[in-house]
Amino acid sequence: MPSNRIRMKKNVGEFTIVSNSALNNTNYHICLQSDIGLPDIAPGQFTNVDIPNNKDIFLRRPFSFFDVDYEKKTVSLLVKILGRGSKSLTELKVGSKLNLVYPLGRGFTIPDKNDKVLAVGGGSGVAPILQLAKTAGSSPGQMHIAIGARSAEDHISIADYLQFAQFYFTTEDGSLGEKGFVTDHPIFHDLTQYNRIYACGPLPMMKAIAARAKEAEIFCEVSLENLMACGFGVCLCCIEPTVKGNLCVCTDGPVFNIKDLKW
Amino acid sequence: MVNLAVKIKDLELKNPVMTASGTSGFGEELADFYDVDKLGAILLKGTTLRNRDGNPYPRMAETASGMLNAVGLQNKGIDYFIENIYPRIKDYNTPLIVNVNGSTIEEYIEVTQRVNELDKIPAIELNISCPNVKEGGMLFGTSCASAETVTREVRKAYSKTLIVKLSPNVTDIAEIARAVESEGADSVSLVNTFLGMAIDAEKRIPLLSTITGGLSGPAIKPIALRMVWQVSRAVKIPVIGMGGIMNATDAIEFFLAGATAIQVGTAIFRDPFTPLQIIDGLEDYLNRHQIDDICKLVGALKY
Ligand SMILES: Cc1cc2nc3c(=O)[nH]c(=O)nc-3n(C[C@H](O)[C@H](O)[C@H](O)COP(=O)(O)OP(=O)(O)OC[C@H]3O[C@@H](n4cnc5c(N)ncnc54)[C@H](O)[C@@H]3O)c2cc1C
Ligand SMILES: Cc1cc2nc3c(=O)[nH]c(=O)nc-3n(C[C@H](O)[C@H](O)[C@H](O)COP(=O)(O)O)c2cc1C
Ligand code: FES
Numbered sequence: 001m002p003s004n005r006i007r008m009k010k011n012v013g014e015f016t017i018v019s020n021s022a023l024n025n026t027n028y029h030i031c032l033q034s035d036i037g038l039p040d041i042a043p044g045q046f047t048n049v050d051i052p053n054n055k056d057i058f059l060r061r062p063f064s065f066f067d068v069d070y071e072k073k074t075v076s077l078l079v080k081i082l083g084r085g086s087k088s089l090t091e092l093k094v095g096s097k098l099n100l101v102y103p104l105g106r107g108f109t110i111p112d113k114n115d116k117v118l119a120v121g122g123g124s125g126v127a128p129i130l131q132l133a134k135t136a137g138s139s140p141g142q143m144h145i146a147i148g149a150r151s152a153e154d155h156i157s158i159a160d161y162l163q164f165a166q167f168y169f170t171t172e173d174g175s176l177g178e179k180g181f182v183t184d185h186p187i188f189h190d191l192t193q194y195n196r197i198y199a200c201g202p203l204p205m206m207k208a209i210a211a212r213a214k215e216a217e218i219f220c221e222v223s224l225e226n227l228m229a230c231g232f233g234v235c236l237c238c239i240e241p242t243v244k245g246n247l248c249v250c251t252d253g254p255v256f257n258i259k260d261l262k263w
Numbered sequence: 264m265v266n267l268a269v270k271i272k273d274l275e276l277k278n279p280v281m282t283a284s285g286t287s288g289f290g291e292e293l294a295d296f297y298d299v300d301k302l303g304a305i306l307l308k309g310t311t312l313r314n315r316d317g318n319p320y321p322r323m324a325e326t327a328s329g330m331l332n333a334v335g336l337q338n339k340g341i342d343y344f345i346e347n348i349y350p351r352i353k354d355y356n357t358p359l360i361v362n363v364n365g366s367t368i369e370e371y372i373e374v375t376q377r378v379n380e381l382d383k384i385p386a387i388e389l390n391i392s393c394p395n396v397k398e399g400g401m402l403f404g405t406s407c408a409s410a411e412t413v414t415r416e417v418r419k420a421y422s423k424t425l426i427v428k429l430s431p432n433v434t435d436i437a438e439i440a441r442a443v444e445s446e447g448a449d450s451v452s453l454v455n456t457f458l459g460m461a462i463d464a465e466k467r468i469p470l471l472s473t474i475t476g477g478l479s480g481p482a483i484k485p486i487a488l489r490m491v492w493q494v495s496r497a498v499k500i501p502v503i504g505m506g507g508i509m510n511a512t513d514a515i516e517f518f519l520a521g522a523t524a525i526q527v528g529t530a531i532f533r534d535p536f537t538p539l540q541i542i543d544g545l546e547d548y549l550n551r552h553q554i555d556d557i558c559k560l561v562g563a564l565k566y
Contacts, residue, residue, distance in 0.1 A: 235332065
């Protein structure tokens with residue numbers, strides 16, 4: 001039987017940019033279409049992107065998958081402008097090509113219907129968190145998502161995800177939701193209602209959440225963003241010290257259970 | 264039909280394109296993308312006698328047309344390799360070559376002796392050029408006397424094809440190449456990475472945990488090419504060239520400079536398919552220039 005799914009576990013392929021738009025001050029949403037079918041892509045998995053038109057850049061840049069549409073053969077990325085590579089990506093025109101290595105890494109453990117989940121996203125870390133909720137097909141009663149950002153302008157629209165989760169917002173300047181860091185939100189006062197916690201975002205945020213989860217003895221997975229060269233396990237540049245020794249974030253992660261980390 | 268097969272002592276390669284040590288894992292990571300049997304050979308990740316955790320993070324910094332690494336030979340040791348990894352990869356239909364490392368001569372010998380017993384490993388690459396470890400490594404490769412000693416001792420312990428990997432961090436690489444040839448090396452491979460450094464000016468900190476690290480990628484290609492040229496004229500044994508090879512044209516340049524085979528390293532990080540693209544590109548080049556055998560290109564520089 002002919003299949004439009006591709007054969008190998010990992011691929012290098014050309015995608016065409018079908019849209020590239022600013023969501024707010026710092027985040028862009030880039031939607032890409034493949035000429036061939038897509039392999040299965042799990043929430044938390046990522047792609048290593050070749051940055052075109054920039055001679056200063058030698059290595060690819062890793063980005064989490066934000067959304068996947070197998071019918072339309074599209075994937076999207078949520079790109080936060082950090083430096084040269086991310087900036088270049090946000091300037092690409094619709095119709096231009098992007099070369100991806102995909103899908104990479106191991107994603108989040110998908111919660112099931114009986115789990116009570118708190119998922120926390122900071123910055124571009126909301127991308128895999130939203131994909132997690134959608135993939136799990138969760139409900140607002142079951143999945144609570146807390147999103148932290150600097151200010152209201154840095155938050156992205158979550159309209160498409162309201163069916164999957166109850167949302168809570170924080171901003172550092174108080175312009176939306178609670179003022180402060182996401183971990184200052186009252187939802188953190190009592191974690192005992194949850195049996196799973198997920199976090200993706202800046203390292204200090206994830207460490208703070210991991211500490212709370214550990215204290216409350218709740219299952220907790222975090223997604224790390226160590227610097228990478230290859231993204232598929234051959235260079236050993238992206239390592240994280242764990243109880244099992246130095247592991248590669250690109251193949252053993254980027255999602256780790258905090259019980260394995262030396263945090 | 265053109266011939267791409269080459270021979271390095273008893274090591275027969277169906278094509279002269281190998282993947283470099285430390286840039287292609289144990290071959291399995293590349294097998295996630297394609298059939299690795301198409302490769303000329305796979306140089307396995309640097310292996311030591313005992314487990315090594317390698318250097319702390321950060322171990323990598325992007326630089327102009329290249330990168331610095333300070334991995335520091337992270338590996339689980341030769342016994343772990345033999346028990347756990349070798350059984351999984353031994354049936355690949357391409358030569359697997361172990362990159363042998365040590366901090367003392369005894370360690371080099373012990374690793375070599377164990378590899379000598381593995382049927383499916385037809386050759387070793389003796390790494391006397393790792394710039395990222397405190398003891399041993401590059402120290403063995405930067406003086407003729409120590410390069411000679413380690414080659415002589417390992418030669419006694421090894422009956423198959425012995426390749427010695429040279430460091431470019433020396434005044435006269437041809438002299439080191441002659442020294443290891445005189446002690447029984449069947450081939451030399453070069454270059455390993457150049458000792459380099461990168462700094463974050465704003466934070467005033469080094470970008471690598473080890474401060475200095477090894478530079479690889481296109482940035483080093485002209486120097487690597489020059490060294491392959493010098494070495495190939497200084498020794499009679501086959502030379503394996505590498506350093507910044509990104510495409511078939513780069514590879515052709517190394518053959519013209521005197522390499523019998525080449526290795527692809529850092530380019531794999533950008534695109535794991537690079538070695539296969541180079542194999543196709545070599546065939547195209549030979550057809551286009553009506554050359555029937557890659558061997559006729561070796562050292563064929565007109566000057
Ligand atoms: C698995 C994974 C998933 C990711 N997912 C996303 C995502 O969905 N959306 C998103 O916007 N970003 C994501 N990132 C981060 C993204 O890869 C970096 O922001 C990007 O590589 C920066 O490249 P640049 O060229 O813009 O910055 P550069 O010009 O290379 O760097 C600018 C500055 O930021 C520092 N820096 C760059 N990358 C990192 C890093 N990973 N950790 C710490 N410091 C760094 C540099 O040292 C430098 O000081 C992810 C990273 C990983 C490893
Ligand atoms: C991340 C990394 C790890 C490496 N590890 C090893 C190693 O274990 N043993 C070795 O002999 N060379 C090692 N090298 C050196 C390469 O095999 C090669 O000699 C060098 O990178 C130059 O070739 P290139 O520019 O094509 O990468 C490593 C290089 C890199 C970039
Ligand atoms: S980035 Fe190369 S091993 Fe993880």
